[in-house]
Amino acid sequence: MGSSSTRGATASAGEAVTIGTMSRDLIDAVIKLKMSQIKYCYQRELQNDPSLAGKVVVQFTIKADGTVDASSVKIHTTTLNSPAVEKAILDRFKLMTFPESSGVTVVKYPFIFSPGN
Secondary structure, three states, rough: EEEEEEOEEEEEOOOOOOEEEEOOHHHHHHHOOHHHHHHHHHHHHOOOOOOOOOEEEEEEEEOOOEEEEEHHOEEEEEEOOOOOHHHHHHHHHHEEEEOOOOOOEEEEEEEEOOOOO
């Protein structure tokens, strides 16, 4: 998976865990397109807390039509412990659209955030 860097801060996506019909590759492709938005959620709070770092695992359900079930989007686990960052990330996921599939897919998607040097 990719990582990106701006002003020393990094946000990278880990290995997705999926249950359902959609492939990890398709899910990764959509999320990679949105990584700059995810990273922005982190960078905005990093200005207030330069030591902010950790892992956030987002759980969500992709419906067969490719939309995300907004009521399913939640933080599965977090070591970041930043409600502002976590809420901003969840808001981004609620708006994502994936390719249509033959059924529902439940996803747990990890992100690792670090302030860099």
